[in-house]
Amino acid sequence: MLLHLLINTLIVGSGYGLVAMAFRLMYSVSPFFNMTLGAIAALGAYTAYWLLNLGTPLPVVVVAALLMSALFSSFLEICIYTPMRNHGASSMILMVASLGVYTIFESVIHLIFGPQYQTLGNINSAINVNLGFVNIPLVQFLTIIANIVVFVFLNYFLHHTFTGKQIRAVNDSSTLANIIGMKNNQIILLVSVLTGLILGLDGVLVGYDTGMEPTMGFNLLFKGMIGAIIGGLANLRGAFFGALFLALAENVGVLLFASEWRDLIAFVIFITFLSLRPKGIFQKKGE
Amino acid sequence: MKKVLLSLMMATSLVACGEKAEAPKENEKPIIKIGATLPLTGDAAEAGQAAKAGLEMVLDDLSQKGLKYDYRLIFEDNQMNPQKVATTINKMVNIDNVKAVLSFWNLMGNVSSALAEQNNVFSFTCSIGEDSTKGKYNFNNYASNYQQAEVLVETLKEYNVKTVALFTDNSGMRHQFEVVKDYMKNHSDIEIVFEEFFNPGEKDYKAAIIKASTKNPDMYLYSGYNPSTYIFMKQLKEITGKNNNVTTIDMFFDMAVKDRDIIEGLWYVDSNLNGTKEFQDRLLKEKGLVSQSCTGNTAANLEIIVNAYENALVSEGETIPSNDAVRDWIFANVKDFDTVGGRVSVVREGLFDKKPSIKKMINREPVVVEE
Numbered sequence: 277m278l279l280h281l282l283i284n285t286l287i288v289g290s291g292y293g294l295v296a297m298a299f300r301l302m303y304s305v306s307p308f309f310n311m312t313l314g315a316i317a318a319l320g321a322y323t324a325y326w327l328l329n330l331g332t333p334l335p336v337v338v339v340a341a342l343l344m345s346a347l348f349s350s351f352l353e354i355c356i357y358t359p360m361r362n363h364g365a366s367s368m369i370l371m372v373a374s375l376g377v378y379t380i381f382e383s384v385i386h387l388i389f390g391p392q393y394q395t396l397g398n399i400n401s402a403i404n405v406n407l408g409f410v411n412i413p414l415v416q417f418l419t420i421i422a423n424i425v426v427f428v429f430l431n432y433f434l435h436h437t438f439t440g441k442q443i444r445a446v447n448d449s450s451t452l453a454n455i456i457g458m459k460n461n462q463i464i465l466l467v468s469v470l471t472g473l474i475l476g477l478d479g480v481l482v483g484y485d486t487g488m489e490p491t492m493g494f495n496l497l498f499k500g501m502i503g504a505i506i507g508g509l510a511n512l513r514g515a516f517f518g519a520l521f522l523a524l525a526e527n528v529g530v531l532l533f534a535s536e537w538r539d540l541i542a543f544v545i546f547i548t549f550l551s552l553r554p555k556g557i558f559q560k561k562g563e
Numbered sequence: 564m565k566k567v568l569l570s571l572m573m574a575t576s577l578v579a580c581g582e583k584a585e586a587p588k589e590n591e592k593p594i595i596k597i598g599a600t601l602p603l604t605g606d607a608a609e610a611g612q613a614a615k616a617g618l619e620m621v622l623d624d625l626s627q628k629g630l631k632y633d634y635r636l637i638f639e640d641n642q643m644n645p646q647k648v649a650t651t652i653n654k655m656v657n658i659d660n661v662k663a664v665l666s667f668w669n670l671m672g673n674v675s676s677a678l679a680e681q682n683n684v685f686s687f688t689c690s691i692g693e694d695s696t697k698g699k700y701n702f703n704n705y706a707s708n709y710q711q712a713e714v715l716v717e718t719l720k721e722y723n724v725k726t727v728a729l730f731t732d733n734s735g736m737r738h739q740f741e742v743v744k745d746y747m748k749n750h751s752d753i754e755i756v757f758e759e760f761f762n763p764g765e766k767d768y769k770a771a772i773i774k775a776s777t778k779n780p781d782m783y784l785y786s787g788y789n790p791s792t793y794i795f796m797k798q799l800k801e802i803t804g805k806n807n808n809v810t811t812i813d814m815f816f817d818m819a820v821k822d823r824d825i826i827e828g829l830w831y832v833d834s835n836l837n838g839t840k841e842f843q844d845r846l847l848k849e850k851g852l853v854s855q856s857c858t859g860n861t862a863a864n865l866e867i868i869v870n871a872y873e874n875a876l877v878s879e880g881e882t883i884p885s886n887d888a889v890r891d892w893i894f895a896n897v898k899d900f901d902t903v904g905g906r907v908s909v910v911r912e913g914l915f916d917k918k919p920s921i922k923k924m925i926n927r928e929p930v931v932v933e934e
Contacts, residue, residue, distance in 0.1 A: 277773055277774070277776075277777050280769075280773045280802065281770060281773055284767075284769045284770055284773065287769075288767055288769075390608075390609070391605070391606045391607070391608060391609065392609065393790035393793070395793070395822055411804075412801070413801055416801075486766045486767075486794055487790055487793070487794065489790070495764070495766070526767075526770075527770045530770035530771060530774070531770060531774060534759060534760065534771075535759050535760065535761045535762075535765065535768070535770065535771045536733065536760050536761065536762055538762070538765070538767075539762060
């Protein structure tokens with residue numbers, strides 16, 4: 277039983293982790309609670325759904341879904357958030373604007389695809405991966421792999437490439453970065469593309485695993501956000517491990533108490549961290 | 564200036580007084596308005612639109628047989644929001660002067676029943692809630708929780724099930740769940756080895772299923788709404804490799820056909836809410852809509868109201884039967900009454916009851932196994 281629970285923690289934590297890393301990445305250069313991140317993930321899922329219904333081959337579907345999410349993310353950045361930022365909008369105003377955008381998106385999805393629950397996959401075609409001690413569905417295995425790959429890639433990208441260092445510079449101090457001649461808006465735009473790709477991937481995986489509805493974006497974002505905050509918004513490993521920690525806490529809570537307590541446990545941990553360790557598990561040195 | 568204003572006021576008053584309420588002309592039928600508060604937009608729009616279409620279809624059919632009264636359906640959109648349910652009912656009662664209000668599902672049925680009763684109009688609903696039959700003029704067309712529990716448990720006994728794990732969510736299904744548990748304890752030797760409740764909208768049942776699997780139940784029973792049903796069964800199969808569960812209520816009709824493989828070969832208790840096969844086929848053919856939860860029963864409610872008004876006694880001096888006369892007719896005559904929702908009978912406290920059936924999903928279509 278414990279083994280199954282650990283595997284489930286990995287699976288659920290990986291799902292949270294992709295969103296948490298995307299949230300953390302975006303927050304590092306554009307520090308406000310961006311609700312449209314949920315919409316970007318949902319767009320990936322619905323793009324995949326639409327293309328699959330047209331009979332498009334799966335590899336093309338996945339690439340198109342990721343690109344669509346990235347495009348949408350950059351569109352929002354160019355047309356909404358950058359102009360607002362340039363006009364001196366506070367993070368609160370940006371957050372409210374993102375909520376408005378999310379609501380519009382949800383309504384549009386509702387109008388186009390209807391309110392019904394949809395799935396990307398068919399249970400009969402579900403493939404299992406045999407890990408020796410346990411079988412898990414391929415899509416859940418891919419979620420774990422995707423989470424690890426994205427974490428490794430982003431770590432390398434942020435610490436060993438020039439662009440990555442620029443992103444970290446903007447994260448440290450956007451004012452200073454501007455002074456030394458860095459083009460902050462371009463950096464933010466690049467990050468929004470990366471974020472879109474990660475969220476699009478998460479959307480597709482979720483669409484296959486647990487299906488989708490027009491309201492899925494908010495639910496996806498919420499747990500990812502909590503994971504990122506618990507782990508610490510200061511660095512990427514905070515988001516990665518924070519999401520796993522959240523999933524572990526939820527599963528232990530279900531094991532010891534009941535499933536009804538899952539959300540309660542998530543909130544209690546969230547509030548506890550905000551109160552006692554607001555910078556998260558992985559605080560930056562000197563904080 | 565004062566004289567001009569005064570003259571204008573007098574002229575307006577005269578015109579207003581001269582306007583009489585239009586009395587029905589000699590050959591015109593008395594009008595009976597029936598309101599329907601439905602989720603025509605929003606998350607439950609599919610169900611609301613199907614119910615609307617079903618009602619229109621039934622009224623067309625009844626009108627063709629020649630009716631004593633002129634029945635007018637008034638539709639209001641409540642978007643499945645309780646406040647909007649209340650607003651729409653108040654509007655229909657106070658402005659449209661409806662004689663009856665139709666609704667469906669727990670959330671709408673409970674509000675509708677209470678408000679209708681306050682305003683002395685009929686409420687006909689299709690709802691799992693027990694509160695929707697408390698009033699004198701409240702009626703609920705639904706298989707009672709007790710009947711569903713009875714059919715479920717007796718079928719479990721036939722399949723020689725000894726131990727079960729029960730799962731449900733904290734919605735209106737929880738009360739039904741408690742009735743099932745109660746019946747199981749009092750009428751069988753089936754042991755409940757595990758039980759768990761979920762919050763509505765839960766997407767991860769795996770931890771709970773893992774916990775339940777350690778008790779090794781003969782059967783996992785899930786009672787809930789789609790998509791939770793689909794996700795639960797999918798995860799049950801992933802964790803246990805088995806797919807041997809049944810739900811206590813039929814929420815599969817709103818499951819996309821391609822997803823029905825998840826319940827292929829499984830039996831379940833069907834409370835027959837979406838109407839007879841003929842009704843469902845006609846709804847699809849004529850209106851292009853799939854019958855949803857309570858579509859059949861809501862249309863059946865209209866059939867019952869119209870038949871009641873058509874046949875109830877009219878007191879001297881009245882143009883249409885009184886509420887009490889309609890109510891009396893319903894209690895006296897709705898016994899094995901054939902409707903588009905199936906054959907119904909009035910039981911206690913305004914509940915129309917009909918026995919649930921056992922169905923099996925064969926090649927993605929529900930097939931009756933036992934009635």
